[in-house]
Amino acid sequence: MIRFEDVCVTYQDAEGRPTLNGIELTVPEGELMLLAGPSGVGKSTLLAAVSGLVPHFTGGTLTGRVTVAGRDTRTHRPRELADVVGTVGQDPLAHFVTDTVEDELAYGMESLGLPATVMRRRVEETLDLLGLAALRDRPIATLSGGQRQRVAIGSVLTPHPRVLVLDEPTSALDPAAAEEVLSVLQRLVHDLGTTVLMAEHRLERVIQYADRVALLPGAGQPLVVGSPAEVMAMSPVYPPVVGLGRLAGWSPLPLTVRDARRAAADLRDRLGDKRRGAVSTSGSAAARDQPRRSRTRRRREAPEPVSVPPLAETDNLAVRRGRREAVRRISTTFRPGEVVALMGRNGAGKSTLLATLVGTLRPHTGTVTVGGAAPHRLSPRDALRKVGLVPQDPRDLLCADTVGAECTAADRDAAAPSGTCRALLAALLPGIADDTHPRDLSEGQRLTLVLAIVLTAAPPLLLLDEPTRGLDYAAKARLVTVLRDLADRGHAIVMATHDVELAAELTHRVVILADGEIVADGPTPEIVTASPSFAPQVAKVLAPQQWLTVSQVREALA
C-alpha cells in the first residue's frame, strides 16, 4: 500500500546532511505500523512524505520513490492523493478548516466532489464510529483535546482513505482520552481494513496495537523493521514494561501489561523474598504485612511535613474563567523540597491552578499565598523571584533570535550577575551553541533552555505545565535528573502532567483534580496504585507489591 524505495530527503538549510537516508519500507494493506525513534530523527518528515506534503509543501529534495496505492508522490500533488491518504498532524487545531463538527467531517468529501447522499450517509456512519453523534452541532472551539483529536481523525476518515497517517495522536491527551482515540484506531484497522502508519513517543500507550514497528534509530540511519517484540529488544526507546522485561530477561519480550504479568510470577517471588519492595501505604489493610519504609524510597523521601513552613498555600481557592468556575475549593500546601504532580483530565483545572499560583489569574474567592505574598498582587519583577512557570508551550517565553541573547535577557530580567543563565543552561544540558536560533532546538532542548531562563531568578517554587509533551525517553530521563536535583536543593516543584510514568518516577505527592476540585491528594505510591488509569505499567505488572518504576526494581535486585 505504501512503498518507500531508497528515499532520501534533504532540506535546504541542513548543509547537505540528509534528514532521511536510504529509507526502504513497505507497508502492506490493512496493517497498523508504528514508527518509533528518538525525537529529531525525521519521523514527521517520513510521515509527511506519504501524503506528498514532503517535498511539495515543505520544500527540500526527495530522491528515490514514494508510492501510495500505486500513485507516485512525485507526480501527484497532496490534493490528488487526498482520496487515498488521510493525514492528521500533531496539532489537530491546525487542521480544522470549518467551525462545526459536522461541517468538518464533510469538508474532505466536498473537496472530492462526492454526491450529497453519499456524504450524508458517511457523516452519520463516522459520527457513530467515533462516538461523536452528541457533538455534531458543536463549534470545534468548544471541544476538549480528546474530542478534537477524534474529530480530526473523523474528518480524514469520511473520504474513505485507504491509508491513515497519524503524527503523535495521543501525546497531548490524558490517559482516558488516549484510550478513546486508540480504540477508534483499533476499530478502523479491524472493521474497515484501513492501513495505518503512526508515530508516537508514548510507546507504552500504543505498542500493543501495532502489527509491526519501524524504528528510526538515529538521524540519517536506515530503518529497522520487524515485529514489535523483535524491534523493542534492540530499540533505544522502549516503554517501561519492555524495560522490566529486558531487566528480568524474559523471552519473548512482553509488550502488554497482561503478558508481563503472566511472565512476572517468578520476579514477584524474587522481589517478595528481598522484602524491600513495598513502599509504605500506611492505613491500607492490604499492605499491613509489608515493611513500612523501603530502602528504595530513600531518594524519594519527602521533606518532614511539620518542621518547614510551606512555600505556597491555597485556602478555599476558586478561580473563574469567564463564567465557568475552573477550580473551586482548593486547599493545599506545597513545601520546600517537595515534588508534586497535578493530574486529571484535560480541562480539569490544572493549568488554571498553576496560572493562579504564578499570579497570571486572580482568585475569585479564597486566598493563594506564595512566599508570604499574594502572587497576583506582586509586580512581575518581584513575582519572578518567588515563583517560576514553564508553560505548556515553552516557545511562548522565547523572544530573542539566539540562545545567547535569550540568556542575556534572562539575566537582565532577573537582575542576576551576567552569565548566570548561560551557566545554568550549560549545567542542565551541555552542547547548545550560543548562536542557535531557539526555534531550531529540539523540544527537549527548548524545554531545558526555558527551564534555565526560569531558574535564573532562582524561584523557590517551580511550576511546570505538561513538561514531557513531545519528549522522547532520553530527554525525559534527563529532565527527571535535573528536577530531582533541584528538589534536593530545596525547590518545591509542582507539575501538571498526564504522564503517569513521570509522576511515578519523580514525585512525592500526587494531587488529582476533577472538574476543578481535588478528588485525591496523597503520597504518590498510594494514589497511583489506587486507580488503574493512573497506575504506571510496572505497578500494574507487579501488583499487589508496590513497585512503581523499573529503576526501583533494578536497585532492589542489585
Place this chain on the structure above:
Amino acid sequence: MRTGRTWRAPVAHRSNSLHPGAWWTWALGLAAAASRTTNPLLLALLVGVAGYVVAARRTEAPWARSYGAFVKLGLAVVGIRLFFAVALGSPIPGTHVLVTLPQVPLPAWAQGVRIGGRVTAEGLLFALYDGLRLATLLICVGAANALASPSRLLKSLPGALYEAGVAVVVAMTFAPNLVADVRRLRAARRLRGRPDRGLRGLLQVGLPVLEGALERSVALAAAMDARGYGRTAQVPPAVRRATAALTLGGLVGMCAGTYGLLAASGAGYGLPVLLAGVVAALAGLWLGGRRTVRTRYRPDVWGVRAWLVAASGAAAAAVVIVGAARDPAALQPSVVPPVAPALPVWPAAGVLLGLLPAIVAPVPEPTAGRESEEGLSA
C-alpha cells in the same frame, strides 16, 4: 396546549436552521429603514427590534457573541460624532448657545475649518441624530452577524467563488486567534518578570504573535491541501477561454451600464448594457463553476420560515421608505428650530413587523457549552 398541529417555532437543528441569506435580508431591510430616518424614537424602536430578535434567537456559537461588540461600536460612533460636533463646530445654524469654547486661531488658508467656538443645541442635536442613525445601521449588521453563521453564508456562494470564500473564512478566524495569541504571550511576559500591561508590553509581543500566526497559516494551508482543497476538473480550453471572456466582458458591461445610468446624458443605453453585463457575468460564473469538482453537504434550504423572515425585513424597509416619501417631517424631525420628535404611527408599525423572526425562526437549543482550557489565556 392541544396536541397535534402547533404553530410554535420548532427547536433549531441543522436541517431546519434558517438560511443565512434570510437573516441578512431581514437585517439589511431594517438597516435600509434606519437609513431613511433620523427620528430618534423610530431608531430606538429599530434597535429594540433587532436586539429583541437577537436575544430570542441567537445561538451560543462564537460568532453570536459579536453582537455586543457591534453595540459598543455603535455607542462609540455616537460618542465620536458628538465629540466632533463639539470640538470642530457644526455647519448647522443655531441660536441656542449652550457653551462657548475658546477658539483656536487658524491661518487664513485654513478658512472654513474651526476648532472650538460656539456649541449650539441645534448642532449637538443634529450630530446626535446622525450618530444614532449610523449606530443603528451598525447594530443591524451586528444582528445579522450574530444570527447567521458567516461560513454558512459563504457556502451559499456559487461554486466558482467557493475557494475565495474559504480564504475569507480562514482570514476571519485569523483575528480571534491573533487576540488569543496576544493574551497568551502577554501573560508569558509576566513569567519573565517583564510588565505584562501597557502599550510597550503589547508592542513587544507583536513579532512573536505574527510569527505564530504565520506558522499556523502555513500548517492550515498544508492540511487543506492534503484534504483535497483546490482539486479541479479537466475542462476543455475553449470553455476556459469562454469563461474568462464572459466574466471580463460582463464586469466591463456592468461598469459601463452603471456609469450610463448615473451619468446625466447616457440614460438611454445604461439599463440594457447593465443587464447584458449582469447576464454575461452570471454565465461566466456558471461556466467557471464547472471547473470545480466540489459538492455541497447539506446546503441550507430556503423554506417558508426563511421567506417570512426575509419578507418581514423587506416590509419594514418598504413601510418606512413609503412613510418617508409621504411625511418627511415626521421621519426627519426638525432640528432648526428644535422640536420634540413624535413617533409616526405607520412607520412604527412597519418597524414592528421586523419582530416576526422572533416568532417564526426556529428556537436554538440551549447547550451547556464548556469552554476548553487553553494555556494561560484568561
